[in-house]
Amino acid sequence: MDKKLKEKIEKKFAFSMGLNQYREIERLIFEIGKRQNKPPAEVISSLKTKKGFEGKNIFFALKNTLLRYRFPLTYDRPGFKKENVFLSQVKKPLNDNWKVSGKFKPVKIFLEKETENSYLITNLKKKFSGSETRRIPSLKKHQQGNNFRIAELKKPEIFITNEIEDFIKPCPCTKHHLRCGYWIFNLGFGCPFDCSYCFLQQYTNSAGIVLPANLERFFDSFNHLEKKLKKPIRIGTGEFSDSLALDDITEYSLQLIPYFREKKVFFEFKTKSNNIQNILKSKPSPNIIISWSLNPQTIIAGQEKGTASLNQRLNAASKAQKAGFRVGFHFDPIIYYSGWEKEYRALTEKLYQRLRPPFAWISLGTLRCNRALKSIAEQRFPQSNIFYGELLLGKDKKLRYPLFLRKKIYAKILKWIGKFDQKTPIYLCMEDNQIWKTCKTLNAPANLLHPKACQTKLTKMPPF
Numbered sequence: 001m002d003k004k005l006k007e008k009i010e011k012k013f014a015f016s017m018g019l020n021q022y023r024e025i026e027r028l029i030f031e032i033g034k035r036q037n038k039p040p041a042e043v044i045s046s047l048k049t050k051k052g053f054e055g056k057n058i059f060f061a062l063k064n065t066l067l068r069y070r071f072p073l074t075y076d077r078p079g080f081k082k083e084n085v086f087l088s089q090v091k092k093p094l095n096d097n098w099k100v101s102g103k104f105k106p107v108k109i110f111l112e113k114e115t116e117n118s119y120l121i122t123n124l125k126k127k128f129s130g131s132e133t134r135r136i137p138s139l140k141k142h143q144q145g146n147n148f149r150i151a152e153l154k155k156p157e158i159f160i161t162n163e164i165e166d167f168i169k170p171c172p173c174t175k176h177h178l179r180c181g182y183w184i185f186n187l188g189f190g191c192p193f194d195c196s197y198c199f200l201q202q203y204t205n206s207a208g209i210v211l212p213a214n215l216e217r218f219f220d221s222f223n224h225l226e227k228k229l230k231k232p233i234r235i236g237t238g239e240f241s242d243s244l245a246l247d248d249i250t251e252y253s254l255q256l257i258p259y260f261r262e263k264k265v266f267f268e269f270k271t272k273s274n275n276i277q278n279i280l281k282s283k284p285s286p287n288i289i290i291s292w293s294l295n296p297q298t299i300i301a302g303q304e305k306g307t308a309s310l311n312q313r314l315n316a317a318s319k320a321q322k323a324g325f326r327v328g329f330h331f332d333p334i335i336y337y338s339g340w341e342k343e344y345r346a347l348t349e350k351l352y353q354r355l356r357p358p359f360a361w362i363s364l365g366t367l368r369c370n371r372a373l374k375s376i377a378e379q380r381f382p383q384s385n386i387f388y389g390e391l392l393l394g395k396d397k398k399l400r401y402p403l404f405l406r407k408k409i410y411a412k413i414l415k416w417i418g419k420f421d422q423k424t425p426i427y428l429c430m431e432d433n434q435i436w437k438t439c440k441t442l443n444a445p446a447n448l449l450h451p452k453a454c455q456t457k458l459t460k461m462p463p464f
């Protein structure tokens with residue numbers, strides 16, 4: 001607790017606060033300061049004292065004033081509810097946080113004994129001959145014996161594992177929101193990149209990147225699932241890792257493409273890299289999709305550490321498309337900030353200048369996160385301001401922009417896309433029925449799909 005700050009507030013407003021009250025006020029002042037680029041003391045000085053309030057009422061009057069500054073677009077709207085404002089204790093930045101810089105180079109390679117003779121170990125030893133290699137009984141036991149701290153998340157370590165379960169699963173989406181029927185091919189966990197909004201930060205109990213060496217078990221598992229499938233599905237590796245960031249090392253794509261080419265699925269590699277050498281060595285197939293997450297360069301530079309620039313991503317996409325691959329794009333997470341409109345419009349124009357539609361699909365999704373992630377990101381990315389936007393708790397208890405703002409964002413982006421492209425199927429990621437219905441009534445491209453229709457329509461595209 002910052003005692004001086006507390007005293008300053010209490011003196012200025014002539015009341016005394018309990019600990020919980022102070023935490024809420026401190027959080028609001030901190031976030032207003034972040035938004036306005038002012039230190040907390042300056043935020044307090046800029047506030048006017050109001051007459052006629054006493055005791056507890058001073059706290060509520062002050063809190064309301066601060067909420068109005070904190071949520072200038074939303075506070076006076078009818079749907080604004082104070083209980084949807086997330087006011088946690090302010091977290092200090094970590095002073096020993098591992099940072100991502102330059103090309104990924106593991107300092108340690110841990111291997112489960114069954115993987116010793118795998119091609120992955122041979123590749124790693126060849127590429128990183130200076131890295132220490134250590135045998136472990138199992139990843140699980142190794143994790144149990146290590147007290148993981150979030151500051152170590154990006155420690156450059158690799159775990160080569162022999163997976164025995166959880167090969168494939170349906171995407172869980174989020175409560176009370178519309179599912180698009182996507183499946184996760186769970187090949188690896190962790191990422192050499194470091195995005196401030198990455199949900200893996202609150203989803204992990206170990207540093208480093210897990211790379212399974214036994215792809216054959218994954219393929220066996222898919223063969224088993226395939227027998228039960230009544231229609232084609234969409235499936236991909238980009239949920240718990242970036243599909244291609246380490247593909248020069250793992251060479252997964254060289255095995256995944258020939259395998260899935262023969263299957264009745266749409267297999268997606270989702271990436272923020274330009275690591276497509278192995279893709280270009282492979283024979284394209286209409287059911288193999290290479291997709292890129294896109295954001296304006298301002299967001300890439302500030303929030304997506306270690307990833308390829310926007311130009312690099314579009315160049316890679318163009319090369320893949322010219323080589324005969326179908327490409328897709330994800331505007332996700334779309335971030336609302338001063339200048340967002342100009343930059344996302346320029347991004348859309350650039351995409352269509354550089355690539356030829358129709359694409360396999362485009363998804364749109366605005367920034368969302370759960371409460372734990374915001375606290376972690378605050379400690380790991382103190383320079384980032386994205387979580388101090390107008391984010392409120394939704395039905396699923398995740399922080400997201402309010403409905404009117406999401407509607408405005410989607411309406412604009414759909415309009416910009418519609419100027420160039422009426423054919424690419426577009427869907428909204430992790431959205432509710434209300435927003436989908438609203439978007440449908442806007443001047444949206446004809447091909448905006450209801451998330452439930454993704455299951456049927458996206459999987460009816462050629463070749464199936």
Ligand code: SF4
Binds near residue numbers: 190192197241242272
């Ligand atoms: S690229 Fe994806 S998996 Fe990697 S850090 Fe960014 S959001 Fe997370």
